[in-house]
Amino acid sequence: MQHLLSTADLTRDDALLILDTAAELAQISDRPMKKLPTLRGRTVVNLFYEDSTRTRISFEAAAKRLSADVINFSAKGSSVSKGESLKDTALTLQAMGADAVVIRHAASGAPHRLAHSGWIESTVINAGDGTHEHPTQALLDAYTLRKHLRDGDGDLAGARITIVGDVLHSRVARSNVLLLNTLGAHVTLCAPPTLLPVGVEEWPCAVSYALDQAIADADAVMMLRVQLERMNASFFPSAHEYSRRYGLDAQRMSTLPTHTIVMHPGPMNRGMEIAADVADSKRSVIVEQVSNGVSVRMAVMYLLLGGAESGIGGN
Amino acid sequence: MKTVLRNVAPYGEQAVDVVLDGDRIAALVPVGTGVGDLVHQFSGEVLLPGLVDLHTHLREPGREDAETILTGTRAAALGGYTAVHAMANTDPVADTAGVVEQVLRLGHAAGYVDVRPVGAVTVGLKGERLAELGAMADSAAQVRVFSDDGKCVSDPLLMRRALEYVKAFDGVVAQHAQEPRLTEGAQMNEGVVSARLGLAGWPAVAEEAIIARDVLLAEHVGSRLHLCHLSTEGSVDIIRWAKSRGINVTAEVTPHHLLLTDELAATYDPVYKVNPPLRTAADVEAVRAGLADGTIDIVATDHAPHPTEDKDCEWAAAAMGMLGLETALSVVIETMIDSGRLTWRQVAERMSTNPARIGRVTDHGNPLAAGEYANLCVVDPGAAWLVDPAALASRSRNTPYAARTMRGRVVATFLRGTATVLNGALAL
Ligand SMILES: [Zn+2]
Numbered sequence: 001m002q003h004l005l006s007t008a009d010l011t012r013d014d015a016l017l018i019l020d021t022a023a024e025l026a027q028i029s030d031r032p033m034k035k036l037p038t039l040r041g042r043t044v045v046n047l048f049y050e051d052s053t054r055t056r057i058s059f060e061a062a063a064k065r066l067s068a069d070v071i072n073f074s075a076k077g078s079s080v081s082k083g084e085s086l087k088d089t090a091l092t093l094q095a096m097g098a099d100a101v102v103i104r105h106a107a108s109g110a111p112h113r114l115a116h117s118g119w120i121e122s123t124v125i126n127a128g129d130g131t132h133e134h135p136t137q138a139l140l141d142a143y144t145l146r147k148h149l150r151d152g153d154g155d156l157a158g159a160r161i162t163i164v165g166d167v168l169h170s171r172v173a174r175s176n177v178l179l180l181n182t183l184g185a186h187v188t189l190c191a192p193p194t195l196l197p198v199g200v201e202e203w204p205c206a207v208s209y210a211l212d213q214a215i216a217d218a219d220a221v222m223m224l225r226v227q228l229e230r231m232n233a234s235f236f237p238s239a240h241e242y243s244r245r246y247g248l249d250a251q252r253m254s255t256l257p258t259h260t261i262v263m264h265p266g267p268m269n270r271g272m273e274i275a276a277d278v279a280d281s282k283r284s285v286i287v288e289q290v291s292n293g294v295s296v297r298m299a300v301m302y303l304l305l306g307g308a309e310s311g312i313g314g315n
Numbered sequence: 316m317k318t319v320l321r322n323v324a325p326y327g328e329q330a331v332d333v334v335l336d337g338d339r340i341a342a343l344v345p346v347g348t349g350v351g352d353l354v355h356q357f358s359g360e361v362l363l364p365g366l367v368d369l370h371t372h373l374r375e376p377g378r379e380d381a382e383t384i385l386t387g388t389r390a391a392a393l394g395g396y397t398a399v400h401a402m403a404n405t406d407p408v409a410d411t412a413g414v415v416e417q418v419l420r421l422g423h424a425a426g427y428v429d430v431r432p433v434g435a436v437t438v439g440l441k442g443e444r445l446a447e448l449g450a451m452a453d454s455a456a457q458v459r460v461f462s463d464d465g466k467c468v469s470d471p472l473l474m475r476r477a478l479e480y481v482k483a484f485d486g487v488v489a490q491h492a493q494e495p496r497l498t499e500g501a502q503m504n505e506g507v508v509s510a511r512l513g514l515a516g517w518p519a520v521a522e523e524a525i526i527a528r529d530v531l532l533a534e535h536v537g538s539r540l541h542l543c544h545l546s547t548e549g550s551v552d553i554i555r556w557a558k559s560r561g562i563n564v565t566a567e568v569t570p571h572h573l574l575l576t577d578e579l580a581a582t583y584d585p586v587y588k589v590n591p592p593l594r595t596a597a598d599v600e601a602v603r604a605g606l607a608d609g610t611i612d613i614v615a616t617d618h619a620p621h622p623t624e625d626k627d628c629e630w631a632a633a634a635m636g637m638l639g640l641e642t643a644l645s646v647v648i649e650t651m652i653d654s655g656r657l658t659w660r661q662v663a664e665r666m667s668t669n670p671a672r673i674g675r676v677t678d679h680g681n682p683l684a685a686g687e688y689a690n691l692c693v694v695d696p697g698a699a700w701l702v703d704p705a706a707l708a709s710r711s712r713n714t715p716y717a718a719r720t721m722r723g724r725v726v727a728t729f730l731r732g733t734a735t736v737l738n739g740a741l742a743l
Pocket of ligand 1: 464465466491543544590591
């Protein structure tokens, strides 16, 4: 595999190789000398068409710990209809000798276009495309889940994961459903019907409209960010009603099994989908997700760019 | 002057010689017996009345970088067409007598096909007030088809008034059925594939709701209604029901909705981005069945040229539409003739006779008989050809059939007795 565009492209073995590699790299990150020489002389471009400082910094840190040269190409503000075209930007990056392009874009499929239109030969890593996918987020979520639920080993067979919130617009949900299913977990999506896509019934997961039932026997609950603007488009009547029906507050959290962890891909709307005391509780692994993100992204770059033999999938 | 088309098979039936006298058919006589000043030798290919397209975007005036009336009508002639209806969404919009007469004039100057301008229903396609429909009807362009195509006449009162008003000059409103609120930001068919790809959905109901409303309006005011580019199973069902009630409605399907499905969006290649979007395999089957049983009256191309930069980009940024004129007949052969769902005679009805009747184009779509205008096309249904976008006559390259091998080649087209295409190449 040359690119990471969708978690649908990862076999169970591919995913486990990434998680295992991330675990090894995490140990290095704990050492005082954090850098590995693996990608010395290689160039990684962070091509971000959307503002996402946290994701960009995570990729940047990962690339630097592997000794890659990092170029941040911020195309923020350039909407799809104005400014330089994706194609022309790609040709520029190709001329600059980019070995990998990490792309965040508001248009679903933009990384796919970048990888498959013949504009560029680089490895393309999807750092979130529109409402499509965010594969490295799903990988870091799987890594976090495995650490807490399976002692950091093997897959997630039998684990019960409930993902709550704006599934319709969530690239995190799409990538997670596919990856967690590949790893053997049972995924339940929970949202008001307006925030579930038509066609969700074909996804490899269960669907629920009732939060209390959906989380009753969950091993992990993942809360998705819900943008307040959705209210204006009548996806739900009010922030208050949303948080009452689909928000995770302390009272609801108290009904969870004792081992259940709470996750959130960030950035959080405290008081909306997640109460502050839940986000800061002992069950919350939200901060840890961030640090795991660096290890997982290191693993992805290491495997896609590092050794010819160790590449994911072998083709 | 007499011209002989030697050894052609009208409607794919018994081969004959067709003798033309000037701009008309003089006689159909046994093969080898036709006598004339000029003889075109064929080898038993299918002879059809020249095809008539009710839905063509020629882009001129305004977007000559995408297509001109000259390049678009060349593409039409190569596709076997002798008349096309030029859609009104140009810049300026064809919403006045002046613009439709300009389009008419440019079509005439090009000389490849008869260009019949479509008039906009509303000023500037804005959906706010009626354009001067009567002035366009009375102009030299004799406009009979009115459409805001590209946009839906979504205001029900305005649609009612338009339907009523055009009765005075035997016009028809051709509706682009798309409920605007239900399709805000829509990128592709809403369903299993859009859910997976994370592209905003264009639900079938947004088309069907407008069609249901409009057939009821047409019934209420006793008007003629035409529906552009049916794309869903539900739309076919509604039209079938409307016709069974005697409502005066006609409908079209595009070649691409007869052949392609929304699975192609998984490539994220915007060459497959079109409005209405490619639908599911069940919808494709429904429009084929509707075309076969006559629920859908015609095939219309919705030929929609776009310059390369408008397609060589991410899906959401790309323009909607695909080329159709040069590949339409091949698609119909593949989907309808090869499967035995239509005879050549029925293809002639659906691609020539019926569109001419809907558009009130009297010189086209007539029987292959002595005395009729010699608007003809000759097609070799077995000839395979590889679609090469660079080789198309259209100024644009956005064909969804690139590198596809299709069957059925137009070998000759005649416009009122004059060859516009011979040996599969432009003759003018
Ligand atoms: Zn249209």
